[in-house]
Amino acid sequence: MTAPSIEAALRQQGLRLTRQRRILLELLERSGAHLDADRLYRLARERDPKINRVTVYRTLKLLKDTGLVDELDLMHWEGEAHYYETRMKQEHAHVVCLRCGKVEEYYGEPLRKMRRQIENHLGFQVLMVRTEVGGYCSHCRALRARELEAAAQTPPTRGAARRQR
C-alpha cells in the first residue's frame, strides 16, 4: 500500500526496496502525524519485531538525503528529537503549541514570497525551507491566562521563570 511515488523514486536511485523499508515508508506515509525516529521504530516493530533501530536511522537518513522526506525539529518541543514527514505536500510552516505540543500547519502566500525574495535578493538557490513557529494555541492560551492569574495571587517565587522539562 506504499505510495508508488516514493517507491519509484527509490528505484530510480538504484536503491533496494526491502521489507524493512516498505514498512517504514508506509508508516511515514499513512501517519498524518510527525513521527520521530523512536516512535517510528516502535511502530515498525509491531509489524516486524526483528527490525533494528539502526535500520530505522539508516532509512531515515537515506530518505532525507535523497530528499524524499523532510526533517523537522518542531521547536524542540520535548527534547531534541527530529520529526519526519514525507515531502508530498506544498511548502508549509509548522506551528507548534509549546504547552500541549499540538502541531498545525500554515500554508500561505508569504512563505512563497519569502522564498522568491531570498532567491532574487540574496542570489541563493533555495533547496529547502524550514519554518517553525512556537507559541500557544488558542486553547492553551486561555488555560495559560488562568495559570498566570493564579500565580499572581501567590507571591511570585524566585525561580518561577525557569522552565521545566
Add this chain to the structure above:
Amino acid sequence: MTAPSIEAALRQQGLRLTRQRRILLELLERSGAHLDADRLYRLARERDPKINRVTVYRTLKLLKDTGLVDELDLMHWEGEAHYYETRMKQEHAHVVCLRCGKVEEYYGEPLRKMRRQIENHLGFQVLMVRTEVGGYCSHCRALRARELEAAAQTPPTRGAARRQR
C-alpha cells in the same frame, strides 16, 4: 562591556551575574557569528581556563529558557549542533549555504506578514519564529554547476546520489 539590557533582564529574574555568565554573555553579544556550545566553550576558556563545559550548557539553557537568546539549527549544517544568538535584532530568517556553510540573514516583510496571518488565522499566540533556509549561495552555485558538469563526463556511479558528511 556586556550590554546592560541582558544583565538587567537577568537581574530582573533574580538570577546572579557571575563571572562566568558575564564572559559568556559578552561572547554571545559581541560575536556576530552564530556560535555553538562547543565554540562558545572554547572561547570562554581563553578568558577563564577553569570554566567548565557544563556551565556553558547550563547558561545557554538558562538564556534560552528566559528568552534572552534564540537557538538555531542552521539546517543541521555539519552535525546536530545548536547555534545561539542574542535576541536583539529584528525577526529574521537564516539562509545557510549547504556547501560552504555561509549564513546570511533575511529580513523581509513576508516574515512579519506570515506571523500576523498565523496569529489571526490559526489563533496562535506566536512567541518565536524560526525560519531556516538551505541552499547554495551564488558562489557555490557556480562551483556546483562545474562539479555536476564534470560528473556528467564520468559515467555516474551507483551510489553517487548519497550525501557525504
Add this chain to the structure above:
DNA sequence: GTTAGTGCAAACCTTTTGCAGCTCT
C-alpha cells in the same frame, strides 16, 4: 548568612560505525 551557581565525574540518550551474514535484483 543564604541560596544560587560552579566544577567535577559519571550518567544519559540519540545517532553512527564496523563487520559478518543475509537478501533483493
Add this chain to the structure above:
DNA sequence: AGAGCTGCAAAAGGTTTGCACTAAC
C-alpha cells in the same frame, strides 16, 4: 552472483544530573 542491506555490538557525539564546594547577593 553480487552489491546493497540488515542486525548486532560497540563507539561516538552532545547534553544532563548528583553532589560537595564556592561565591554572589
